[in-house]
Amino acid sequence: MNIRIKFRKYGCLKFIGHLDVMRYFQKAMRRAEIDICFSEGFSPHMIMSFAAPLGVGLTSEGEYVDIAVKESLSSKEAVQRLNAVMAEGIDVVSWRLLPDTSKNAMSIVAAADYEVRFREGYEPEDGWKDRFQEFLALSEIQILKETKRGHQEVDIRPWIYDCHLEGDVIIMQVSTGSVHNLKPELLMKSFGDWAGIEIPPFALLVHRKEIYADLGNEHKRKLVTLEALGEEIG
Amino acid sequence: MRKLALSDEILMTIEKPARYIGGEVNAVMKEKEAVDIRFAMCFPDVYEIGMSHLGIQILYDMFNQREDIWCERVYSPWMDLHKVMKEKQIPLFTLESQEPVKNFDWLGITIQYEMCYTNILQILDLAQIPFEAVNRTKEHPFVIGGGPCAYNPEPLADYFDMFYIGEGETQYFRLMDLYKEWKVSGASREDFLKQAAQIPGIYVPSLYEVNYKEDGTINTMQPNCPEAPEKIKKQMVLDVTDTFYPEKPVVPYIKATQDRVVLEIQRGCIRGCRFCQAGMLYRPTRERDLEMLKKSAYAMLKNTGHEEISLSSLSSSDYSQLGELVNFLIDEFGSKNINISLPSLRIDAFSLDVMSKVQDIRKSSLTFAPEAGSQRLRDVINKGLTEEVILEGAGQAFEGGWSRVKLYFMLGLPTETEEDMKGIAWLAEKIAKRYYEVPKEQRHGKCQITVSTSFFVPKPFTPFQWAKMCTKEEFLHRAYVVNHEIKDQLNRKSIKYNWHEADVTVLEGILARGDRKVGAAIRRAYEKGCLYDSWNEFFHNDLWLEAFEECGLDIDFYTTRERALDEVFPWDFIDIGVSRAFLEREWKHAHEEKVTKNCRQGCSGCGAAVFGGGVCYEHQN
Missing domain, CATH: 3.30.70.580 (Pseudouridine synthase I, catalytic domain, N-terminal subdomain)
Known part of the structure; x- marks a missing residue:
């Protein structure tokens, strides 16, 4: 079993x-x-x-x-x-x-939900939230990703399935797993680089909420929590 | 949720933060307001080493069984955190409550090897407790030392309020009760020390004066007050069955050196090897009852979830019910995929049979510790292992499918000649030859013989406590002779040779037989940056040499000097039961190449019978 x-x-x-x-x-x-x-x-x-x-x-x-x-x-x-x-x-x-x-x-891991917040004393200057909204509106986000053979430019925008602010908390759903693994820290770093806001080490508190499998097809995602793939034993 | 002493920023920048967070399975948490005594128990080395030590686990469990005591753990911060704590003035804290050690009632430090002495000063330094015991006030904890190196505590005398000489299970509760009375009495720190000195086994160094002769040796060592006894008697648990033994050892998150259940089957050793300090200190041999061991094994495996169990003792083959115990473990736990790890057993038909059941023969190796290369020298050291026995055991093992052998020797033993050194190579060669006598179809490729030599350090309370020790150059020359001779053997390609560092051995020799004067050099070395001396990458011989020089200490006085038979030793005030007369007799027998019987073959009157138990009385019931 x-x-x-x-x-x-x-x-x-x-x-x-x-x-x-x-x-x-x-x-x-x-x-x-x-x-x-x-x-x-x-x-x-x-x-x-x-x-x-x-x-x-x-x-x-x-x-x-x-x-x-x-x-x-x-x-x-x-x-x-x-x-x-x-x-x-x-x-x-x-x-x-x-x-x-x-x-x-x-x-089967395909996506994950995260909550990201700034640690007390590490919050960027006022106005970062507006900049973040602008960042999310970009149609592509090019970053340099380290690969085995040096660096490669990739667009991470398609890997961000959802990202929004709730108060001071950044809520995100991103591609995870063996195909495209986008770490929340990398997303935040690319925001910092783009906005010219320094995000020092330890600034972020990252909390994973959930992990999903994708039961959809090439055209449409259908994310299901890993938990939902099993059933309770009475 | 527990609050940690270190910030996330610090924990995220140092190696293995799990060393400092506590909260492991079976760690003991108590309400600090509900206890009378806070005891910080320290192993002065890195967490993974300290967590592997059985003695601390026993005492941790014992103290915490009392509702009025909370015993917590503390280990040496690693080099990276050491720098951070010094820089930011973060006081050393215990793992459980994460509170500063300096606010505790007691700081207990186990002293397991000489090369941790600078780590002891690090603990005091980071804890922000004054180095010298005389500079401590009622605001500070009492600092107490124990463990094998407490049998010559003199190099550390200035830094400890007291030492506990012997096994902790016997007198600690008495000491704690005395402390509770004192704490509410308003009496002075000195008053408590004087009262503590009257508890058997407690040595308070500040209550003794040492006078030296012109040649630097001790003239007299005497109490400076009526409360302090002239002799401190080793404390010992006579009944090792009906005593404290942890059923719920703490389970580290990170892999400790001993990531397994440890079952201590007996204390002491019947063998009487003349170089071996443990063999004399822990006399008489006392066995734990088989039923108790079975129950302990069950409980500890259940409560820890470890996937391995190991037997612990100085010489497991001498445990009288070993066969029964091992078969029980195999039957009971083998089917549950629990590994059974057997410490170096004497290689014979029984042990080979057992080993073939619990290990992969092709991957495991046989271990022999002849300690000396020739029969003559083995007689000098009273190591009752003969070449015949080794070749017989190896032969049986080779026929059973083994092909790897590890051999352990010491170089620099008293009376050692070039023949003895070369004998190491010859013995390895004979074993290799024996391997190739096995028919080719039954062999598994080439045999691999690993020869390792350490350098001999004379230790207090052994028959060799009078011996002169080699210089670094003499040690290295000996290793060279062995290496050269191995290269001359026919089967040299099957023999690999490793030898130990010589610098650190010389230092170990100074500290092992050192006196009070040596303490200043330890502090000087620490202040120069010496720390983690037992770790090759951190050992700075040059700094140690400077420290001795600056303190006006002559290294040769402690190492290469042969002691006169009537010399007063720094550790003479301790009575371990084994008499000085016996050790002297053994020293003479060594020179006569005369073997002494083991305790079961016949009593040699060492003096340990004074305790009234153990092997000394085995056949009298």
Whole structure:
């Protein structure tokens, strides 16, 4: 059985990198005595894969990890059992059964929602919001992206599916995953470069809200949360 | 949510911020208003090393079982954060509450190796606690040291209010109760020190005067007040089963050096190798009960979620119920994909059978520690491992499919000759030859023999405490002789040779047998920038040499000088149970190349029987 777990990562745990989050979940599975499947071979490892690594310093309420289990508890029980062995800073939100045909989380990630705000004391001068609206109205946003063979100019505008301000908070939905991965920090940097506003290191607080798969076709996106692809076990 | 001592800006610019945030699974949180004593427990090295230490986990668990005490952890900030904290005057904080150590009641520092002494000064410095104990006031915590290096605490005497000599499980609660009384009494800091000095095992250096002879050796060391005892007796847990052992060790977020459950199966060692300090300090050998170990293994694996369990002891093969324990672990946990890691066992049919069950033979290697290259020298050091046994074990292993061997030796042992040095190469060659006697179809390619040598450092409370130590040049010459001889062997391509740094060994030698005078040089070295001396990339031998010179200390006095039999040693005021007369006898036997029986073959009257337990009384029940 394939299970998709949704979790939140917040507080001090934002300083724990992706590899350590993986190790953390492996140990948590053992503490919670989840009946997880292992790979074959001389040094078996847990069958576990994460949707999209979250950078150090970012928080999230929409992280996903898929696991394979031999037998499953009810969703409610499983969430409770995992949360009973978690440290403050990671909470399990849901435990859902995936259809046998579903692809793993990593391969279907297409978009993500973020909330970005300026850390106290790092807000740009007044008027930045107007400039930001102008920036979003651009039909193309060329940036230099680092590639394996040096730098390449790319237009990131098509990768911004939605971006708007709510008060002081920048809400964005951007392309994520293996095809086009647009990080919120890069979007904000290109804004800064374009507007001539310096955005120093640590200025941004980035919070991931949700991760989506795209069930649409080449012509039209149809974003569905990764969570919605599984169902509750009663 | 917990508030961190360091800002996001700092945490995002340093390496591995997880070292400083605490909040790990099983970390103990308490209401600070609800406790009477705040105890900061420190391992003066980087988090990943400190978190791997079993002793601190035991004491952390023990202290926190008491409702009136909150014990928290603190480790050495890494070089990057060290600079930031110095620059911004950020006081050193504990991981749990993230509050400054200087506001605590106690700062306990475990002293596991000599090369951490500058890190101890770093801790005091960053904590903003005066270096010298005499300059501390009631505003400051009491600083207490423990661990193996506390058995010669004199180089650090000025920097500690007191030392705890022995195993922590026995007297700490008594000390804490005394502290609680003192705290409300309004009596002076000196008053408390004098009271503490009356608790067995507590050594308060400021209550002792040392007089020196003209030649620099100690004339007398005596208490300067009636409260301080003349001798400090090592404290020891007699019953290692019915005692404290953590069921819920803290689980680091980042990978610690020991990322596994550690099961301490016994304390002490029956072997009596003459160079080995632990083998003398922790006498008599005491075994934990098998049932207790089984229960502990269950609980710790369940509570941590670790995927590996390892046995810990000085010589696991001597644990009387090892077979049962190991088979239990394999049966119980093997099917749950838990790795079972066995420390260097004596290589024989039993251990090979067990190892083949828990490891991939092709990837794992066999470890032998003959320590000396010739039988003559092995007799000198009382290492009861013979060439026959090694070749027999290696042969069986090669036939079982192993092809990698690690060999550990020491260079610079007392009485060592060129024959002994070359013997290392010859032994490696014999093992390689033995490998190629195995039929070709049964072999897995070439054999790989790794020979590693460290340099011998004489340690207090060993039969070699009188020995002269080699100079750096003598050490390197010895390594050269070995290297040259290995290059001359037929199977040289199957033998790889590594040797240890010599500079740092000389320094270790000074600190290990140092006296109070050495303390000034440690401080001078720290002020010159020495820190993390056990890390190759940060070790500055030149700065240390300057520090000794500026403090008027002669390095040779501490290292290359052979001590007279009646010399008063800086550590003589400590009574470890093993008598000086026994150590002296062993020193003589070493020169006569005479082997001493291990504790189970027959008692040699070392003196440890005075504790009334352990191996000394094994067959009397």
